Amino acid sequence: MKRLWDKDQPIDELILKYTAGNDFHLDERLIKYDIKSSIAHINMLKEMNLVKKDDCKKISEALKIIGKEHEKGEWKIELNQEDGHTALENHLVEKLGSLGGYIHLGRSRNDQVLAALRLYLKDISSIINEELINLVSKINILIDEQGEIEIPGYTHTQRGMPSSVKLWAEGYIAEFLDNAKSINNVISRADKNPLGSAAGYGTPGLNIDRDLTTKKLGFKSTHEPVTAVQLSRGKAEAEMIFELTMILGDLAKLASDIILFYSYEFSFLEIKKSITTGSSIMPQKNNPDVFELVRSAESIGIGALMEVLSISSKLISGYHRDLQRIKMPLFRSIDITLDSIKIMSHSITNISFKKEKIKLSDDMYTTEQANKLSLEKEIPFRDAYNIIAKKINEE
Template identity: 40%
Template sequence: MKLWEKGIPTDQKIEQFTVGNDRELDAVLAKYDVLGSLGHAKMLAKTGLITQEEAIELSTALETILATIEAGAFRIEDTFEDVHSQIEYLLIEKLGAAGKKIHTARSRNDQVLVDIHLYLKDEISTIKTLVKNLFELLMHLAEKNQHVLLPGYTHLQVAMPSSFGLWFSAYAESFIDDITLLNATLQIIDQNPLGSAAGYGSSFPIDRAYTTEALGFSTLKYNVVAAQMSRGKSEKTMAFAMSSVAGTLSKLAMDVCLYLSQNFNFIELPAHLTTGSSIMPHKKNPDIFELIRGKCNKIQSLPYELTLLTNNLPSGYHRDFQLLKEGLFPAVESLKSCLEMAHYALKGIVVKEGIFEDPKYQYSFTVDAINEMVVNGIPFRDAYKIVAEQIENGTLIIPGNTKHTHQGSINNLCLEEIRQKMNGSY
């Protein structure tokens, strides 16, 4: 069954090519297609386009389908083009003429728009929760290890003293930026496109404000052409927000891989969180974090894939939009999985103490030595030269500890302020 079927059979090769894997991908949207149809049916009754009795029949049948979906028993059969045609068929099969009325005053174009908007709203909420959970773990680790020094690097050369408290909370605060982008994406997506029909509105006296409230949207996408143009823009905006989360997570995963190596040896993971080698029995490989890094780097390519799919398309609907789901839907699942696994693995992380006992880190404190001279009245440039000479002739006396007092430094992590910032953003 096809919603556009006119009794003329479609060439099988054309059908196979145009449908592609849409049935599998559309299974993700089944719940949201039902929810959109529930709101639409109630609006049709409110405006007198169907009777209240028909609306009740449709709602009851849709609730039954929703229960099937939530039980994991819903299937899009091969004889149907997509989720929309499968659900409409079930309504017609059960209700007859009343089922045929569900598509009044809407098009498959605004139907799929509603589905995707509702789906993305839910997924943003889930991703935000997973990010917040990881944030809380990182903040706990920062507080627990705030006084354990960690060498800082620039250009992969030993630079200045850092700390595990500084390292963990750096990623925690970075995730707040990602939450901000997810919130901005939600603002763009949380607009009701239903009623835009094929992209040019409807001659029926529909009530779009009613469906906006019924479907839980914050506002209406008023201009019907603008509503249609949100297809592609919504997915691309979501991809950029996900890319931001993935970028933070990928960098964290790279740090973990680096710090786990014997050359750095800053941290440990329990053996059950690592993998081995088929020929080297001593290996404890950080496969979890390598895969997180790889998957997140793949997610970071998604905005460009979606940009190339939609770039320079004129206004109105185009079948190109169908391909957006192929990249977006798996990426959403991949990102959620990466966030969950990062949280799971980092719970077992063990930080090493006494790292600075290694002689190669003795010059990490040169800036602190310079600053002590400056505090005692020596101009910075002169102090810099003095310390440089002492390094060359081996007479530099290394400060025993750090005395960083400004906000966000080793000895003043501002963890409570970071928590407040997250609470304000979340």
């Protein structure tokens, strides 16, 4: 199998292994999107009379077959192919001979990978939102069953005011729903068709219709001018990772609350033993490991964000191989976020608050007392505050 840039000259195997890295593994999740964009591309070429109608049909049908074969696990991208784009063209040439080579007319791997990646981001954002909505539904079950239980509201990790399971949980629901909206906003940056920008400077000598592939692929707009496409590399990815990190941050806070409330000193809630782990030395332990791992996941998002921002900084305009390294932190962030949302949705249904263990002390009602005193005596709140504070100090 030949690489797309192969000029029948040998390549140092160490160089190939290093430059390909794990890109050939990472591209596995992009194959179906690469096929989708390739079919749109070849049909655009047909409509612009750059490829014959019969040839277009053969190439489109072959691509669909190749896609189904990949879904069945009949082939995977190999190291010597470097990436999914080479693998696709190689499989196409195997089936159709030199006719398969038409697929690369009017495009480069530079715009090809970005088209597949953006289609993937559009799909994965919907999946993330679905999982967030599912998590919200699980938290609502907790509210329905235990929402009226009173719990302390904390500031500075000190008891402050009376709260409830419902009020505590509704705060997280609001933030997870806000996260879902933010993920949708990220897609506006990725919802631009890069196809036809080729290596970054268009397709000299070819009269292509970029807007046609935009329509066929369902992108909101065509990314113009062609020189802007490679300048944008890393932006949608970094924005996505940022929003994923915000989700992981909220999950971390929720996990931290549960861990604290589960501790012996608090004993506000119980976690089903089936989702806890044990100790190899202390027989009595039932550890909330799952929540501890959710809590730590935010650091992975933060690290990935720094990776992407650092990789794309200080590059001059145009494409650079450095940008290949953006995929790994992006995919890692997506995977850990989805895994963390799913495990929290499962785990939140396995906790129960222990009403009999939760006691609210009288001093937690002093803010309410100050508010009432201010209204009843028609005095400024600060005066009422000082009266209540003095009373507390004298007790």
